[in-house]
Amino acid sequence: MSEYLIELKNISKRFGGVRALDDVSIAIRPGEIHCLAGENGSGKSTIIKVMSGIYTPEEGEILIDGNSVGRLDPIQAVHRGVQVIYQDFSLFGNLTVAENLALNTYLLEGRKRMDWPRARSMAREVLARLDVEIDIDADVESLPASGKQIVAIARAILAEARLIIMDEPTTALTRHEVDALFAIVRDLKAQGIAILFVSHKMREMLEISERLTVFRNGRKVAEGAMRDFDEPAITRAMTGLELDEEPYAPEIDPAAAPALEVGDLRVAGIVHGVSLELRPGEIVGISGLIGSGRTELARALFGMEKAVARTFRVAGRDVFPRSVQEAIALGIAYVPEDRLSEGLFLTQSIERNMVVSILERLRSGLFLDRKAMRDKTGQMFRDMQIAAPSPDTAVGNLSGGNAQRVMLGRWLLTGAKILILNGPTVGVDVGSKAKIHRIIRDLAEKEGLAVLMISDDVPELTGNCNRIHVMHEGRFVAEFRGADMTEDNINDSLKALR
Incomplete structure (x- = not known):
């Protein structure tokens, strides 16, 4: 049995004459919180779409539980436990929390009618598993960003996710809401669910992740245990530059007329x-x-x-x-x-x-x-x-x-x-x-x-x-x-x- 839940080996992907991924590899263990970092255009989104079956690479191999899966499509990826939570959460705002959570299950079962008692029961059970309280009868559009994030995570769990990919999950969250999300992520880890955390925020990477992979210009340029990185090291890997900034402290004349x-x-x-x-x-x-x-x-x-x-x-x-x-x-x-x-x-x-x-x-x-x-x-x-x-x-x-x-x-x-x-x-x-x-x-x-x-x-x-x-x-x-x-x-x- 492989130690990795999913492995992408020597993956290359082109769009026209542009090489979006150039011989990159990444591997994620069960129950691991793994951070994927890189600037815009570095290849992060492309590798996520390869991992979730949206894109098919021209070169390389995808293995799940140590077994090569050949050509992976989105439905196969979901059945194998890969779920992606994008920045927009992909929820139905005019449906309730319970409806959003039950919908995918009912579609997979081929149901044509809503079983309301079961939907509400499913919603309560999965939210209890996350140890959060949300009104399951509230329309999703009425929830704050943190609430929508939780609904998206709960939906992934109901689909028996083994790997949840979170794309910039804290962009619209306050620090208090980030703390609550991280508590949920750690709980998912304890349940054996792997998390691929994609972010620009280095302090959050350092706080939540165990391992780090950095992409730049379609190549993997750094990888290792998070304890071996600090902010300057991550910055250098992402940009190839030293970006240390001194605090802004010019002399402002207190007697100057205000603008x-x-x-x-x-x-x-x-x-x-x-x-x-x-x-x-x-x-x-x-x-x-x-x-x-x-x-x-x-x-x-x-x-x-x-x-x-x-x-x-x-x-x-x-x-x-x-x-x-x-x-x-x-x-x-x-x-x-x-x-x-x-x-x-x-x-x-x-x-x-x-x-x-x-x-x-x-x-x-x-x-x-x-x-x-x-x-x-x-x-x-x-x-x-x-x-x-x-x-x-x-x-x-x-x-x-x-x-x-x-x-x-x-x-x-x-x-x-x-x-x-x-x-x-x-x-x-x-x-x-x-x-x-x-x-x-x-x-x-x-x-x-x-x-x-x-x-x-x-x-x-x-x-x-x-x-x-x-x-x-x-x-x-x-x-x-x-x-x-x-x-x-x-x-x-x-x-x-x-």
Whole structure:
């Protein structure tokens, strides 16, 4: 009997002239928590699809329990115990928890009618196995991301999963929810279920995983016990570069006129009297639990929420943006957390996505000045270091980091002096994350851009901000700066709010 649940040996996969996987091997033991790391485009998604039968490799061998399986298709993979939980969870939002959990079983059995008592019994039993409580009659669309994650895991268990592949499972979770997920993962390990944990977040890799495999450019470049790695070593393996970043600490003149002054800002029922100052060249962070009012505050500053304030000054002028158009005219820009649904036109080109906020400025009579449009986009394309063949590339074809840089470029073209970033590097790999941080720092330090950075990633805030506010129930409840601005202090503050 093989010691491995699944082995992929010398796998190669091509798409046209591109070699997505080049002679890679990976093996996972029963009951093992194994992390797969790599930047976007490294081959992680391709190997997952080979493992789950979606792609057939041109070369190599797949073994399950030591036996070669030949050609593997998705149905065979499921029958052999391989389950993938993708970032969107692939659940039916308009069905209840019980219905989502029972559906696959009933389909495999060829049932044409729902056996409600059995469905509810199945749901209760599998959730008890996970030691979690969820309303089995609630529609899945009403659940938070952590609840949907649990339903997806429970569904995999009902399908008798032996290997659960989790693709970026913590992207939309708070730290508290991550802790709860990790408790479930450890319980699954104790039951003999293997977990392949795919993530960009190195601290989470180090915390949860026993073994690590790193891909870069379609090749396996590192593998071993997690105890043999630290963050710098993982970064070097993923990128081939040293990306150590010194904390952002430029001298900010406290006497300088603020770029933005807000006093006693309120959004009915959500934000309760927030006061904030941003100076040119300053990066101010906001952390807080989900529901703290952070996003509503950002949207209010950008004219997207109905709000009132005792004071609202931009560059010393008493103003108040009542719409997005007014905020843009005042030099305020906002990059939302969900860039895919709120920020970008995925089927349109980089160029069109960048100039959409300055179309009026590019108008020449009845037509757009195509040369000016191309010149402005080309310069920003280079400044933002976007990895794409040209500005004509569709944004939907870009990695998360490049898509985020398109968003930054769009707002910088407006001449913004105040930049609000909500989750600036969510879903972005470590190399792109470092580039985005460098761009933001340079814009602040060299061009005097005032930045408000909202993030769940505490190291991101402590490494890039001059000071950090903690927000809870619509109010700022703590502020950290200087020597007090440490990860431990901020995490302790957040834990006290739960």
